Amino acid sequence: MRILLLAGLCLSPLVSTPVLAQVQQNNPNAANQSMEYNSQMRSLRQEQTTQGNTLQMNIERNQAATPSPNTGPNAIAPIGGGTGVGVGR
Numbered sequence: 001m002r003i004l005l006l007a008g009l010c011l012s013p014l015v016s017t018p019v020l021a022q023v024q025q026n027n028p029n030a031a032n033q034s035m036e037y038n039s040q041m042r043s044l045r046q047e048q049t050t051q052g053n054t055l056q057m058n059i060e061r062n063q064a065a066t067p068s069p070n071t072g073p074n075a076i077a078p079i080g081g082g083t084g085v086g087v088g089r
Contacts, residue, residue: 027033070076
């Protein structure tokens with residue numbers, strides 16, 4: 001989750017620059033450049049969202065796959081007493 005927030009903070013200056021995307025009257029390619037820039041920003045946001053969703057899905061999957069410890073009244077104790085010494089030797 002921290003990675004997602006950090007990535008969002010890093011990309012926020014790129015997204016918040018509408019001055020660069022404005023069409024300039026003296027540049028015949030300004031409209032095309034503006035559309036290209038907007039397309040690149042959408043692509044970056046979509047990639048960031050996809051990576052965030054994938055990370056969240058992996059976190060949830062790992063949490064669901066981790067078994068909870070059995071500490072109830074029917075818990076089975078380790079076999080052998082755990083002393084490491086064999087009986088009758």
